[in-house]
Amino acid sequence: MQHPLQLTNSLSRKKEQFIPINPPFVGLYVCGPTVYGEAHLGHARPYVTFDVLYRYLQHAGYKVRYVRNITDVGHLENDADEGEDKIAKKARLEQLEPMEVVELYTQSFHESMRRLNTLPPGIEPRASGHIIEQIEMIKSIINNGHAYESNGSVYFDVINYARENDYGKLSGRVIEELIAGAGNERRELEGQQEKRNPADFALWKKASPEHIMRWPSPWGVGFPGWHIECSAMSKKYLGETFDIHGGGMDLLFPHHESEIAQSKGSCGHAPVRYWVHNNMITINGQKMGKSLGNFITLNQLFNGGHAMLEQAYSPMTIRFFILQAHYRSTLDFSNEGLQAAEKGLARLNAAIALLTRLKSSPDSTVSVGEIREGCYAALNDDLNTAIVISQLFEAVRVINSVHAGTERMSQADIDHLSQTMELFARQVLGLMPEIADAGGEDVDGLMNLIIALRADAKVRKDYALSDKIRDGLTTMGYTLKDEKDGTTWSKA
RNA sequence: GGUCGCGUGGCCGAGUGGCUAGGCAGAGGUCUGCAAAACCUUGUACAGCAGUUCGAAUCUGCUCGCGACCUCCA
Incomplete structure (x- = not known):
């Protein structure tokens, strides 16, 4: 590497020199998509951004373990009890098995990422494949006194945690305001009565009878909360503390704030050295x-x-x-x-x-x-x-x-x-040349022949013919350029 | 309402206390049969007001406008 890399760390809101924990190894975790719909332009931003970071770190000689999850369970429409899982809702609307929805949009996502020339992550774990890890992590949080069971669900106890930890540091939240129920505009969420405090968030949710995505747990049949999958999977593949965690700025709160709380509440120390956030596409x-x-x-x-x-x-x-x-x-x-x-x-x-x-x-x-x-x-x-x-x-x-x-x-x-x-x-930067349809091996020869014939016409000053050839090719998508030392062609 | 951020030339978009961002579009010129491409020249922009300073678009304050998060969101 020619110069030291500096990255803006959302924790300090400043540029900091990047120093890996265990060089030459670098652990990079990026929040992946919740696969309940097609990826849009906004999704492309973090994956392209962190693709460049991944590529550059590799170029700099680091051995990067790049983990990007697929969230295929646990992401609720809202925080209420009645909050429907995004995947389950889509499955109901399209009359598909939830895992069909997951497969459909995961493959679509992969195809879009491939076309954008983003390198695939080294590990792409799915939330539904790590239920056990998530349950284990929830157990340890409960054992540490930072979570409680309530009516078959488990909630993170923000007040308890905040006694000895700076909850809100990453996102600039003030704990008192969260406890008070946040801003005046905040609407009343249902199901809050299960929580000891409005600021608490779900680690495990009890599955209602009609809920189709469900797993057994020590607290009954249910499904994991939204934030816990990233904590559990990053820990599994990158360790309790790793180098870089990336994602969109909109994930700062509550998602990433919760990740920090879950990890510290589970193993006692912060999970991430450098939080890196991309801004939004508007x-x-x-x-x-x-x-x-x-x-x-x-x-x-x-x-x-x-x-x-x-x-x-x-x-x-x-x-x-x-x-x-x-x-x-x-x-x-x-x-x-x-x-x-x-x-x-x-x-x-x-x-x-x-x-x-x-x-x-x-x-x-x-x-x-x-x-x-x-x-x-x-x-x-x-x-x-x-x-x-x-x-x-x-x-x-x-x-x-x-x-x-x-x-x-x-x-x-x-x-x-x-x-x-x-x-x-x-x-x-990963900017590959646009691959136009070559049109087969013969095109080269045909084009050279046409260009030669046109050159003859130009020698005869038969510009009507030479222009007819050029215009005809233009309409077919082939562009001719007459340069000093000959004519070149390209396909649009 | 709270927290944070933004406001740059026709458009997009970097950056910075004094020294060319860049792209796209536009204008003039060169080259060319014409065209395309390319090259050369060309824009003295930083929301407004006040302050700090030898000097600010860049720092400070205020005003106006816009946005993000505070609920799901890349």
Whole structure:
């Protein structure tokens, strides 16, 4: 690693130097999706962001164990007794077995993540596969006096816990306000009578007779609460204390605050060294979210199938769009923004492709080392991918200038720049070239033949014919460019 | 109401107490049969008011506007 990596730790709200607990090993846990619906643009942000972190840590030489869960049980519609499990509700509405819902959306999620070129996590545990671990953790919390059973459910005792722990530290909550029932606007939640205090949260919920997802436990038949699965699974695969926990800012409270409380309430110490949170994607200035109904799914973006979309956007355009902003800033969706990203990315890819056939000079008029250093510095500064991209565009300008003859580059610099682009654009940012349908092996030969025939026409100054050929190919999606040393073609 | 954050040129979006972010769009020019692409030149922006300072868009205070969380949410 060239420079020390700094990450903004939500615990301190400051940038902190990243120092792993047991180098070269790094434990990275990212909150995965609750699989009761298709992933939307908002979901792409954390998974792309932490994909870059994962890639960069690996590049820096760390052995990263990347764990990202699939929440397939326990996520309730609300905190009330009647709160229906999200998965179960979807299953009822679509007349499917809950696990069919889980499979359907898990596979859809995987496909979207694959298209966004995110690397799969090393371990992708499911909440429903770790019921025993969750029960064991709940038991230990009860044994430590931080949880209690009530009518077949188990609740975390926030007041008891807060006597010796700083509950609310991560999210900036004030315990007294939570105890008082939070803000004036907070509506009365049903089923609160089972709790000793409104601030308490469920570790285990008793299953009502019609509830289809149910497991036996020491407290009767039921299902785990929403927050406990992350605590149990991160502990199982990363240990009682691990390096980085990531997720959306909207999970800060109550989810991550509860995770800390559960882990400390169970084993006595904080589970995570660095809490890293990405900001929201907004649409018309408002958070894109399921409950607001203002979301656009990734598949809709990929195929243009949404009323708000003027066109389809490729997965790499989405990825590029996300990485053009810093992960801690909100990012506003717009067709204009996506279209600008699409064009910019195409220019970037074209320049990288051009790099391989650039003519070298004995000397260089540009310094390519600064670009590489700039990329490292930007990534080390809290994963500033926006600056990395601006550095890549500096390289684009250099590449095109050399091609245009206004600058010169030595072969050594060309090689250096090639490695830089490969490393940062491809490997770290994960921006793969758009793979257009090749159309088969024959296309190359056919295109070369057509271009040769058109060149003959141009020699004869038969521009009517040469333009007819070019226009015809354009309508088929093939673009011809007449350059000084010949004609090149590309498929849209 | 509480806590936190944001307000940057036509749009998106970085950053910073004095030194070019970048992308997209626009204007002029070069190249070209034309086109496309590319290259060169071009924008003196940081919500408002007051203060600190040699100097602030960057720090402080206030005002206005917007948002996030406080309930499910990436």
